[in-house]
Amino acid sequence: MNAAPKLTPKQPDNQLKSIIKLAILAVGGQGGGVLTSWIEAAARSQGYITQATSVAGVAQRTGATIYYIEMAPQGGEGTAMPVFSLAPSAGDVDIMIAAEMMEAGRAILRGFVTPDRTTLIASSHRTLALSEKMTPGDGIASSDEVRAAAEIAADQLILFDMDKLAADNGSVISSALFGALAGSGALPFPRVAFEEAIQASGKGVAASLRAFGAAYTRAQSPNPEAPPSEAPPARMRASRDPSPRGPARLLSQWQALEAEARALPGAEIALLGLRRVVEFQDLAYGRDYLARLRPLAQQDRGDGTLAEAAAKHIANAMCYDDIIRVADLKTRKSRFDRIQTEMKADDKPVQLTEFFHPRGEEIISLLPAALGTWIEARPRLAAWIDRRLNKGRRIRTHRLRGFVLLYVIAGLRRTRRYSLRHQVEQAHLLNWLNLCSETLPKNYDLAVELLLCRRLIKGYSDTHVRGLSKFARILDTLPALIERDDAAQWIARLREAALQDSTGNALDGAIQTVSSFTEPPG
């Protein structure tokens, strides 16, 4: 019992390094199983004893899945089998393959990527999680944070959009990941061993090999993540070259307006705004736009925040979402062409079904202001109209009947200025702009924030009503805040809260906080 320990201290078995540990993190449906079987086949063909396992469970339905492979060269000791682990351990993974950007983040978070040993092969594309998509505002997680962490955590990093590369080669992401793995040199196998594994699987071989090859080359280039393309984003380009096509008479008027917009601070956005309102209505409306924008923009202090906020939100407010606009956008030739391309229909006929559900009030709001107001003042009549009109309508715009219906509605653009809706929108716009102008001399930053609040108003029917109400509730806090130095920050905070959820719970909480320090204690 008291004998000295028989054992002497040791270092981890050197042979242990000969076990290669490879983990794959994917989103269900990305073909992680296929990739795993290819890697197994390649390893076995090179005389490696290989073990793979996976955790699927309910994760196969859109959740995160994990596959794990261990392999070791066949030893000289005859039949002795290495003892492999069935799950990856933090700090003990040689090759980490992540089939999506946030899965790469998850791998780092779980400690599977360490600077002393891990080659991280990841696709930089995003498959958004539901929580990112549900937010009424912008809930998309930051890929840059994951990228920064990956650069620190990984010994070798191969990161590029493998999903796109695969699609460009008519294949799916598993073959691109496999190519990047081969190209990384992290596995001591020749390229042909990988390619044979794909060939042996016998399904979509040609496309898989194409994507494999492209990813292989990309992974071997010194900087696999190609720099962002030189061409500026498309819509930005538009602002530099907004010249429209059309009758010469209209073009010359446009050029005059364009010159006016270019002279304003924040011209880039002003031009986009001008384009937007002219597209929405006509050149005269563009003139109105510049007239409203100019007094605010000219008071910009030089950094463009005020001018740009005004240019953007005045334009968006003037281009309210009514049925005329929807019908106009839905009947344009450019839209028909775009759909034909997006659906990869070539010259095949495409049948289009639009889903409309106009409510009575939306139709009434198209009527001349006086008539519309008259009806709205008679709730029973308005309800009767609503019962007649309020139902879902499927409009088939590839057929003449459906198309002409929308075409005629789009033609109401000419009379839009006289409609009830226009009157209401104008009043709301002017109220808001007056408020901003009045605030401007008192508190410049606050005025900018008030302009930005217009972002909350968007959408149709209930969504629109909800946005209006959030906007109004934030503006209601203004009298209590206006004397405070941090009023601008508070309005910004309220706006962010309003964008967090659809129910407005976050906004309620934020407003409560505001009233807790603005209301006199009682």
Added chain:
Amino acid sequence: MAERSFKKEVEHLRAGTGETFTGEGILAITKALLENGVGYVGGYQGAPISHLMDVLADAEELLGELGVRFEANASEAAAAAMLSASVHYPIRGAVTFKGSVGVNVASDALANLSSSGVTGGAVVIVGEDYGEGSSIMQERSHAFAMKSQFWLMDPRPNLPSIVQSVGQSFELSEASNTPVMLMVRIRSCHVTGSFECHDNQRPALTVKNALSNPQRDWNRVVLPPMSFAHEQDKVNNRWPAAQQHIIDQKLNEFFGPDSGKIGIVCQGGMYNGVIRALQRLGLADIYGDTDIPIYCLNVTYPLVDQEFLTFAKDKKGVLIIEEGQPEFIEQGFSTMLLRSDLSVKLHGKDVFPMAGEYTGQVMLDGISAFVTQYSPNLMPGQMRAPNQPAPELPDLSQTVPIRPPGFCTGCPERPIFAALKLVQQELGEHQISADIGCHLFASLPPFDIGGATMGYGLGPASNAAFDGGGERRAISIIGDGGFWHNGLSSSIGNMVFNKADSVAVVVDNYYSAATGGQDIPSSRADNPTKSTNNPITKALSGVGVDWVRHIDHTYDVTKMRAIFHEALTTEYDGPKVIVASSECMLNRQRREKPQRNQMINDGKRMEIPRFGVDEDICTGDHACIRLSGCPSLSVKHLNDPMRDDPVASIDQSCVGCGNCGEVADAAVLCPSFYRADVVHNPGRFESRWARMSGRVIHWLQSRRQLGRLEFLEIAP
């Protein structure tokens, strides 16, 4: 038809002596059953052993050739009850289901079976759904073995060991007249590897032949006084027989030196994890040769006093490595040590966490703590004083979003819950109970429907307290799988008998979908060996439900909502059952896609639908996503400085199920969705007509353009 076909792999099951099998654990188990002369097999699907049922179903032809009967049992209880054939007849039988939930359901039959005892080997293959990837409550099936006195095998997780344990389980069962549960964990079910095959064996007595010579022995019936005799038989005869068999056949294994200051006892399933930790500490080589004695329990119940006390003798400390809670094995060994005069100290849940999976890190930490306590000088230098500080990493825990499971693209259950969410917006929140199945995903965002689940087929039953009705009726959900498993009697029968003034929704997607798309009695497929096409509505009226509404196209959200509305507001105060039927999209696509491509290639007319979003009309509120959560409906940033919020976008994977348009209509959302049906191989007249209307439309479009400025539309 199941989600995954094993038709190709099943051919490998014919391999004979001298051949090597390479593949997945599940297939290896099936092969081992055939090599051991099994007479009948059955079970109920569920991760991680769903594929075992699929393999058996796909192998039915081979099973038939060998005279083996295969049953796709109605539930785990039915599967366990089938083992009754081994009570009187010397026939080997095996059933499979998941643990611990399947064992819960089966426990009545298992307890009776264990009391009666068996003549032929009876084996339950349990897929223990514990740890990462598990979809159920975290419990151990171990407790059932202890309470009913059947034996529990837990082989090392490599193919040769798993295969060997199947034969050992039958032998142990026969040697001790006791059923044996063979436990495989999630990862061992999917682990790949190789083993040497043997020829398949026909059962010595087939179930068919057994019917020619019926057997009975009233001593086996669980009735007093025999039931008292059974209990005595268990502890006085079967238990010692099992222990002796375990010793004689060396079912448990010893590794490492014969003696040492410390030792490790582990469950067989933990062995690879233990060795990996020892490898990382420099205490084992890659082949598992270790300097620390290991006693590996391939049989975790019953424990064998003689083996353990011999192992523990001469040691100062012994570590028990036993995953999950409570620590039954450690407690068993503690009793043995207390009754002995050994002074060895026992460790286990003191250095290991009581709850949760023994991951690589947990294993490393636990074993390190134990070894350090007794022989710190054994630890590698870097563990004692790490000289390389870990690098500082940015914290991603707030960045990386969780990815909970959700409905698949085009799932027919999505519109059901969209409709229910809409109806609740109108009538207020209701008490809703959920069940087991894909539909349970509705309890997560974006639907947030249903707050509890009490078990498979128990959705309506778990609302029973509210069956008396109130201001707002209680609603319960049950799937078609749960309906046939247990729900028809326990839930629907319960509602009828108690005159429940509540609403039950049967989600009928034609399969046991969550477990991998196996057929059930109401499946619409023609299955040559099973009876399908038994309508749920018929069963409902048979059991006495008078108020039944059936919708056979769940995607009609408006109609779905109207039915919910009716059920919740009708004067009728008896049980109201809504059957919402549409085929599981995953299975439907798998079935239809090849047919569709074939028809297009054959030049037949075919419309392929897909949805799209007009970006300029979408305002980026994402209300549509809060009523959908479809994987193909996402959001994207436009490269437009005029727009702040990302807009909705539908990708290539859209199957055109129609939910987006229906929801936009029913919830009065925005008009930005459109459906585009691409017509393949249109008829000549159709093409000409399309061209003509196209020309008129084009003319109208150009005409309008004359009076206005046209800005180039630029794709983002």
